[in-house]
Amino acid sequence: MLVTFSTDAHADITMFNDIALIMLDMMGHSKTVPGAILATDIPMALDRLKTAINAEKASSPAQDENEDEDNKNEPAVSLANRALPLINLLTAAAEAECNVMWK
Numbered sequence: 001m002l003v004t005f006s007t008d009a010h011a012d013i014t015m016f017n018d019i020a021l022i023m024l025d026m027m028g029h030s031k032t033v034p035g036a037i038l039a040t041d042i043p044m045a046l047d048r049l050k051t052a053i054n055a056e057k058a059s060s061p062a063q064d065e066n067e068d069e070d071n072k073n074e075p076a077v078s079l080a081n082r083a084l085p086l087i088n089l090l091t092a093a094a095e096a097e098c099n100v101m102w103k
Helices: 017-026 039-059 079-096
Strands: 002-007 010-016 035-037 100-102
Touching: 002 017, 002 079, 010 017, 010 079, 017 039, 017 079, 035 039, 039 079, 079 100
Parallel strands: none
Antiparallel strands: 002 010, 002 100, 035 100
C-alpha cells in the first residue's frame, strides 16, 4: 500500500506504507491513514521528525562495504534519505501556513 502526503504549498509525496507509518510515528502522530496535521501543528511535527531522524542517524552504525557481499549492488536507503521529501513538504507547508493531509 502507498501513502500520499499532500499540501497546497508543495507537490504530493508518495511513500510505501511501512515507511510512511514510521515517519508519522516520528512526527508524534497516530499511524492512522487517512489523516491530517493542522497548519498550526506542523512546526512541532517537523521538529519532532528532524529530531527523530538525527537520533536515528546517530544510533545507526555505518555499514561496512564488505559486510554484505550479497547486496553489493543494492545500497541501503537510510531513513534520513527517505524522510527528506517529507521534510521539504512540511517545511513548505509551515512557511505557507497550510495544512498537510495524507491518504
